[in-house]
Structures are given as structure tokens and as C-alpha cells.
Amino acid sequence: MHPQPLECSSKFRAPAPVPLGRPLGPIALLRTLKNNPIECWTQAHFEEPIVVGGFPFGRVAVVSEPAAIRKVLVENSINYRKSALQRRILSPRLRYGLVSVEGEQWHRQRRTLAPLFGRKMVKRFASAMASAAAALVERWCCLEDEGTMDIAAEMSRLALDALVRTVFSDGLNGDPEIMRVAMTTYFAAISSIDPFDVVGLPDFVPRITQWRARPLLRSVDQALNAIIAGRRLTLAEHSGGEPRDMLTVLLTAQDPETGQRMNDAEVKANILTFFVAGQETTATALTWAVYLLSQTSDWYARVAAESERKWGGPVEGLADRLVDTRAAIEEAMRLYPPIIGLSRTAVQQDELAGRTIEPGTMVVISPWVLHRHRLLWDDPDLFDPGRFLQGAQRIERHAYLPFGVGPRMCIGAAFALQETTIALAAIMRHFTLRLAPGQSVWPRQTMTLRPRDGLHMVVRRTR
Numbered sequence: 001m002h003p004q005p006l007e008c009s010s011k012f013r014a015p016a017p018v019p020l021g022r023p024l025g026p027i028a029l030l031r032t033l034k035n036n037p038i039e040c041w042t043q044a045h046f047e048e049p050i051v052v053g054g055f056p057f058g059r060v061a062v063v064s065e066p067a068a069i070r071k072v073l074v075e076n077s078i079n080y081r082k083s084a085l086q087r088r089i090l091s092p093r094l095r096y097g098l099v100s101v102e103g104e105q106w107h108r109q110r111r112t113l114a115p116l117f118g119r120k121m122v123k124r125f126a127s128a129m130a131s132a133a134a135a136l137v138e139r140w141c142c143l144e145d146e147g148t149m150d151i152a153a154e155m156s157r158l159a160l161d162a163l164v165r166t167v168f169s170d171g172l173n174g175d176p177e178i179m180r181v182a183m184t185t186y187f188a189a190i191s192s193i194d195p196f197d198v199v200g201l202p203d204f205v206p207r208i209t210q211w212r213a214r215p216l217l218r219s220v221d222q223a224l225n226a227i228i229a230g231r232r233l234t235l236a237e238h239s240g241g242e243p244r245d246m247l248t249v250l251l252t253a254q255d256p257e258t259g260q261r262m263n264d265a266e267v268k269a270n271i272l273t274f275f276v277a278g279q280e281t282t283a284t285a286l287t288w289a290v291y292l293l294s295q296t297s298d299w300y301a302r303v304a305a306e307s308e309r310k311w312g313g314p315v316e317g318l319a320d321r322l323v324d325t326r327a328a329i330e331e332a333m334r335l336y337p338p339i340i341g342l343s344r345t346a347v348q349q350d351e352l353a354g355r356t357i358e359p360g361t362m363v364v365i366s367p368w369v370l371h372r373h374r375l376l377w378d379d380p381d382l383f384d385p386g387r388f389l390q391g392a393q394r395i396e397r398h399a400y401l402p403f404g405v406g407p408r409m410c411i412g413a414a415f416a417l418q419e420t421t422i423a424l425a426a427i428m429r430h431f432t433l434r435l436a437p438g439q440s441v442w443p444r445q446t447m448t449l450r451p452r453d454g455l456h457m458v459v460r461r462t463r
């Protein structure tokens with residue numbers, strides 16, 4: 001029997017900024033974009049299917065109507081190319097990866113990488129994910145009775161460990177903790193919304209948000225270059241005896257149509273992309289799920305009980321058996337989505353949600369807004385994983401986009417859901433968690449939505 005965490009209730013409203021009554025002016029907007037972009041949204045964005053204007057830098061349309069979203073991302077995606085802002089934020093270091101490339105290069109990489117993230121291959125990684133979760137449990141069990149720790153940092157460490165076990169099965173060159181800190185700083189630097197990006201200054205103008213991190217960015221690049229070069233040497237000298245992990249698959253995978261393999265720049269960019277999706281976003285989803293469950297007594301007990309009942313059996317099917325746990329993860333990603341915004345630029349005139357979209361208009365689809373929109377969700381600020389259980393009210397496909405949708409949907413969605421579900425169940429099976437005294441929780445957008453001051457919680461063993 002798992003005791004419930006202290007100071008929680010059966011219903012909980014997730015903390016979020018109160019929408020503004022009117023748009024911010026140019027200076028205030030730039031300041032808010034730098035400090036916390038999710039504080040820019042107005043009431044109209046959460047109440048109207050489309051809002052055109054409200055931004056002083058070019059024509060912007062924020063779209064929240066599911067049919068219009070389907071048109072932009074699926075039906076007429078050829079008319080909506082990735083915006084210059086999104087390409088600048090992704091940074092040159094991800095330029096050759098799947099998330100950034102366009103045209104035939106994107107088609108070739110997608111065909112090459114798709115088998116790596118198929119259902120059968122993803123299930124093969126379940127054992128490595130469970131091993132990473134077991135290592136976290138073992139480390140936490142070293143606590144004498146209970147202790148306070150930053151759950152955000154712990155989830156980042158867990159997600160990195162799981163990635164290392166799946167991408168680099170023979171380990172990293174160096175201290176994993178140093179690599180974790182480096183990766184966290186690295187992705188915060190390359191994906192922060194810099195004011196120079198918003199106003200459209202050329203790429204050669206140094207970005208304030210990246211300047212101080214330049215030595216660290218170089219060190220991460222150099223470390224990955226060395227790992228890739230070492231594995232290529234192993235493949236050349238010991239064919240058939242190399243580790244069967246993601247890195248080997250990336251280096252040996254061939255486009256089924258052309259037989260072409262990815263070059264080193266493409267391999268490195270995709271490894272970095274995996275770490276964005278597999279470390280930061282996974283860690284963030286787990287962090288919010290732990291927090292939200294700790295504030296909701298009935299769902300906390302429900303997920304803990306399920307983890308106890310369903311843990312046995314083949315690890316490859318474990319995530320499929322954890323239905324309530326997965327629902328809690330999906331609801332956490334609704335309230336605090338891993339992807340904050342998708343932006344496209346209209347090539348030709350079109351119509352969306354009854355409004356004319358002129359060529360050159362930046363079309364923004366924000367899961368943060370979409371997932372809390374008053375027209376699409378009942379009581380949208382309430383944490384209720386039951387929304388995602390069989391028999392619940394049907395969720396419109398294009399109203400829930402934690403991983404995007406359409407041809408450019410995140411290729412690692414199944415991988416991330418499996419990892420987070422297994423990890424959350426392992427934690428709930430062994431520990432109770434409650435907020436540390438004096439800890440306040442507020443979402444802040446950088447690369448992902450993180451708790452502004454970390455998430456310090458008191459952790460106590462239950463078994």
C-alpha cells in the first residue's frame with residue numbers, strides 16, 4: 001500500500017500565466033520573449049480559432065482551429081515552409097539533422113531513419129530504458145530515510161543515462177555528469193529565443209544568448225566528432241562485432257531507395273536532435289508528471305498501484321501494460337507540452353479558419369495555447385489524466401500535438417512515450433514525493449517548459 005503524498009487534493013489546476021488583456025508593445029514583447037515567452041499570450045489566443053496580428057515584427061497568424069492546423073501541417077503543407085525564425089532558433093549545429101533539413105535531403109533522411117523508430121525496434125530499447133530507471137532507483141535508495149533533491153535535474157540525469165544506453169552502448173568518453181551539464185547548457189544556448197532572431201538580423205551577427213556558451217558548444221561538438229570517428233574505425237576494423245546501438249544504426253543505415261548513407265555531419269546533427277527530443281523533452285515531461293501527480297491524491301495512488309501490479313512480465317511490453325501511467329504522462333504533456341511552438345511561412349495566399357492568409361505571413365501553431373484552448377477542452381487548466389483513457393470524451397486529433405503532426409511529426413514519439421512511461425512507473429513503485437518546504441512552481445519557457453527554479457521535492461522510500 002503506497003501512502004499518499006502530503007498536501008495534495010483530488011483536483012489540481014496546473015500553474016500558468018494569466019493571459020493578457022491586450023498585446024504587449026514592441027519593447028515589452030522583446031523583454032518578455034527573452035525572460036519567459038509563454039507570458040506573451042493574450043486572452044484572445046485562448047478563446048479564438050485564429051488571431052491575426054498582435055506582433056510588431058511582420059504578419060503573424062496564430063492558429064488554433066484543428067481543421068486549419070490539419071491544412072497547414074498535412075493537407076497543404078507544401079504551401080507552408082518552416083519559418084526563418086524557427087530555422088534560426090534551431091541553430092547551425094542542427095542544420096543537417098532531420099528536424100532542420102528540407103526537400104530531398106529531408107525525404108532521404110526520413111526514409112533512412114524511419115526503421116530505427118519503428119514499433120519493433122523501439123521495443124528492443126525497453127530493456128535499456130528499464131536499466132536506466134533501475135539505476136536511478138538504486139541511487140535514490142541510498143537515502144537513509146528521506147531526502148530533498150531537484151527532480152528536474154534528476155530527470156535530466158535519468159534521460160541522459162537512457163540515451164547513452166541506447167545511442168552509445170559502450171558509454172561516453174568522459175564523466176557522464178559533466179556530459180549531462182554540458183548537454184543541458186548546450187541546448188539551452190542553441191534554442192533560446194534571442195531578440196536578434198526575432199527582428200531578423202543575419203546569422204553572422206553574434207547572438208547574445210549563445211556568446212558565453214561558445215567554448216562549451218565547441219567542446220560538445222568535439223566530443224561527438226571523436227565518438228563518431230572512433231565508431232567508424234571500429235566498424236571498419238571489426239565488422240560484425242560492433243555495438244548494436246543507435247550510433248551503429250545511424251552509421252550503417254541506408255536509404256532504401258538510393259542506398260545512400262548519411263555523412264558525419266548528418267549523423268552528428270541527428271544525434272544532437274535525439275538528445276533534444278530524448279533528453280530535454282523527456283526529462284521535462286517526467287518532471288511535470290511527477291509534480292502533477294504529487295499534487296493529486298487519487299491519481300497519485302492510482303498510478304502507484306498500477307506500477308505495482310503491472311511491473312512483472314516481459315519488459316518489451318511493459319509500457320503497453322501501464323495504461324494509467326501513460327495517461328498521466330499524456331496529460332502532463334498537454335498542460336506542459338514538449339514542443340512549445342510550430343511556425344511556418346505561407347508561400348501563396350490561402351484561407352485558414354475563415355481568414356485570408358497573405359504570402360509571407362508567419363503561421364504559428366502553439367501547443368501551449370492549443371492544449372489550454374477554451375473552445376477545445378473542458379476545464380483546460382485542470383490536471384485530469386482520465387481524458388486519455390478509453391471511453392473518455394474523444395480528443396480531436398489536431399487539438400493535441402505534443403509531438404507535432406503530419407509529415408514532420410517527431411519521429412521519436414513512440415520512443416519518448418515508452419521511456420517516460422517506464423521511468424515514471426519505476427519511480428512511483430518505490431517512492432513517495434512531495435514538494436519541499438518553500439518550493440514554488442512556475443513554468444518558464446527556454447528550450448522546453450521547465451519549472452523556473454527547479455523542482456525540489458522530498459523523496460521517501462516505500463519499499
